[in-house]
Amino acid sequence: MSSNKTIIPGMEDAYKEQPSSFGSQNANAQDETYVPNPFGAMPNSVNMPNQKPVVGFLYSISKSNSGEFWPLRMGSNSIGRSADCDVCLGEATVSEQHAVLVVRQMKNPEKIIASICDARSTCGTMINGESLGFEQRECFDGDIITIGEHYDLYFVLIDAKQIGLNVCRGFIPTQTAATVFSRQPHQGNPYAAPSTNRFTQGYEQEDVNVQGGTVGHDEAENKPVTKPGGTIFM
Structure with missing residues (x-):
């Protein structure tokens, strides 16, 4: 039987315990098939199982008409100019750590709620044109959150269960352009077109x-x- 085997990034250790028919641990690299980003999943991206679910978005055209958006996850979402923030806003009147937006799943009654508080920023935070101060304030789907002097963010809150969205058990992913098979790992862009056709x-x-x-x-x-x-x- 062929000693070829398939290696998927991030799952290399799983192959060490496979039966010998799948190839030895020290198999030659030329006998391996490299599969980057199976089924279109981006590396270290939102499809990783340890990530918190996306429950909303912040959308803005303050910077340009082309628009920007940032996903919001269950739990704490930091907003500020720092690259470490979950919502990074590159604007001079935005503080390094400007505000914190928290999304929480309530049990009784069962619903998703969100609140925001200013993190003692210099230029402050507003909701629908009203200054927030330092107290925590609940925010609702459709609110306009102003960070600093110039960043207006449209708040979208998604309660999937309430609006009838569910995970489909019979979902069948297809092999898209992101699923690229090759004898050797790609050194450049894995989505680049082949040099010959x-x-x-x-x-x-x-x-x-x-x-x-x-x-x-x-x-x-x-x-x-x-x-x-x-x-x-x-």
């Missing part, structure tokens, strides 16, 4: 020899030209 395979990117002539490209004229000796430049 059925149209370009066997051809060089520049000049190739075709029946004694050369096909090329005239960048100045951008049209085919013929040179002595059967040389055609496109």
Whole structure:
């Protein structure tokens, strides 16, 4: 039986206890298949099982019309200019540790609630245009949270059970473009297109020899030209 085996990043240790039919622990690297990001899961991303569930978002167009958004997870979500914050806002009037937004699952009554408090910032926090001060304030879906002088954030709170969203037990993931199989790990972008395909395979990117002539490209004229000796430049 072939000694080939499949290695999935982050699960290398699981293969040490596999039966010998799956290949030995010291198998040659050339006998391995490398699978980056199976089923489209990004490394160290939101699909990891140890991550808290996403229960809302903050959305803003304060920086540009193209918009920005940040996921909010169950529990504490820090907001500030620091790169360590869960919601990092790069704006001068935002403090390093500006505010904390907490999302909590209530048991009786069963619902999801959220509250925000200012972390003794310099320029303060507002909800719907009203200054927050230092007290904790409950915030609701659709509120506008202002951080500092210039960052307006639209608050979206998602109670999946209340709105009827559930995990589908029969969900069947497909192998998307993120599932790339190769004999060796990718050194560059794993999502980059292959250097050759059925149209370009066997051809060089520049000049190739075709029946004694050369096909090329005239960048100045951008049209085919013929040179002595059967040389055609496109």
